Amino acid sequence: MDKVYNVLVLCTGNSARSVMTEGLINVMGKGRFRAYSAGSKPSGRVNPLAIEQLQSIGYDTSGLRSKSWDEFSPSINPDAPQMDFVFTVCDNAAGETCPIWYGAPMTAHWGFPDPGMTGTDAEKRADFARVFRMIMNRVHVFVNLPLDVLDANAIRHEIKAIAAVTGEADNHLQNQWIKS
Template identity: 35%
Template sequence: MTSKYKVLFLCRENSARSIIAEALLRELADQRFEVFSAGSEPAARVHALAIAQLRPGISDLGLLAPKSWLEFTGEWAPRMDLIVALDERVGEYHAPDFPGKPLFVQWDFADPLADGMTPDERARSFEKVFWQIVRRVTLFMELPRYTLPVVPAVTHSEPVAHERDIVCPG
């Protein structure tokens, strides 16, 4: 029996970058990953420009909604294998403790919702960030550790290897 790797993408508002990453990983490798996204200050809805970027290739946009990261901190919350922060403001030292002490990594992308952009600049920013996330998610899926589904824990007498760092070029 195998199970899926559980991945949580974090961003402050959970309306753009983390939503895009969640949707892409679910669409591209759903058979290997159970994917979530959340934020420290979730927006009321997914940003329209994020939906516009995803619409051509994502089969179920209805699954996407901003959520609080607190939904993933209780005893009842799913145990994540990996937390990926897409916003330095929700990095490891600002994020809450997640059950099971999952591996925590940071992927830095410009904020397409940053203040001071014209509508055209914002649209270009969303497109650029979208393609950067596509590239990073694709590279992540190809890492040897994530090419096969998780195998349940072995007996306590066998040694267990721990991955300390994930490095994705880009």
């Protein structure tokens, strides 16, 4: 049986970027990854526009909630899953002191702009779609890394290099995951 990698995605509020990244890794990883998300100061709710984006790829959003990273800290929750990877997706979370994680997971910062903060409803929705495509592009690179043949140093290099992937996912990639 192939190893399933645990991934924790962190953002300050755990309401949009981290939640969308969690969902995309779970869908695009096709069972190779089990992603979770959390925040240093969770907002208490998942942004409805993030839920809308995840539903567009068929992700079951019924269990999504904004939660604290303490749920994944072994010193607070001894039943927390051991993470293989921890990614921050907002600059605030990247600058904060994170809890100690079981197993010394590999870490990287994949910063994304905070979507939908201003504008009309249509502009906010378009901004969420744009950031979702950006996240999708990086997740596509990540879930296709040959983790079983790369050594630890190469994996560290690759997950950090993914932060430089700036283009939005092309229509072919996006259409591959969007459910009609």
